[in-house]
Amino acid sequence: MPNSQDLKEAGLKTTLPRLRILAVLENGNQRHFTAEDVYKSLLEAGEDIAFATVYRVLTQFENAGLVLRHNFEGGRSVFELDDGEHHDHMVCVKCNNVTEFYDAEIEVRQKAAAEKHNFELQDHSLYLYGLCGNCTK
Amino acid sequence: MPNSQDLKEAGLKTTLPRLRILAVLENGNQRHFTAEDVYKSLLEAGEDIAFATVYRVLTQFENAGLVLRHNFEGGRSVFELDDGEHHDHMVCVKCNNVTEFYDAEIEVRQKAAAEKHNFELQDHSLYLYGLCGNCTK
DNA sequence: GTATATGCAAAACTTTTGCATCCTT
């Protein structure tokens, strides 16, 4: 779990906005946030942090490797704390709920596909879209 | 390969802009286009079609099932003719070249992962990011 | 004290839309 130490190691000063944003990402009841989600959480917690700062900080966190940015359908970025354990995502198109999953075989086949095409794999994103358990009831 | 017949079947009138945009998607030396790519191709071909029309038509084609829209990293949509044969994509982060690939086992495991989580799969996107063969030389 | 970070407002970008006019059937 990232903390102020991680900020320093990333060359980022330990400022109040950064700590507050980190707290939202760590302690929220969700793991996946749009920038607006983060901003609203801060407002609700009584924190007065500019929207521009939220974006700046999230981008800095992303560059520092603390946060992952996803480009799901819908045109808005979704941010998530990088816990170091890679996983993929199922996104409910109705309620926007995000479920994480992992399949070792899929990872292996991706690497194999990349090698086969002489492609130097750096990263990947696998998003499943559909209806989550709650929304099919 | 879609044609004016497909337009009619989709409830879309056979208009010059639609035919021209279809022609770009079919006959370009690439298969993957941003809206701007399409617009520029039209300009180069001497066609005077509004940018807004390009977006409108691409969206209509998407809804009609003629075209797929991808959300790669970078924040701009990428469009591709839907040839009916599902495939995934490797995107070169240096030259933006897009390579298609398909792995039946990955498809199977995705379905299995969805079922395991009681998730009704509708669609998915798998993008590999890295350096293509040309860019690692 | 110095360098870096933040707030605010404005800009940049992509994509969509309102409306008058034009085209297809």
Next chain:
DNA sequence: AAGGATGCAAAAGTTTTGCATATAC
């Protein structure tokens, strides 16, 4: 002739940036 499509310009939505002020070290 009638309904749908296009062009233009303006709007909408997300994300970034310039600059003066404030903060961390």
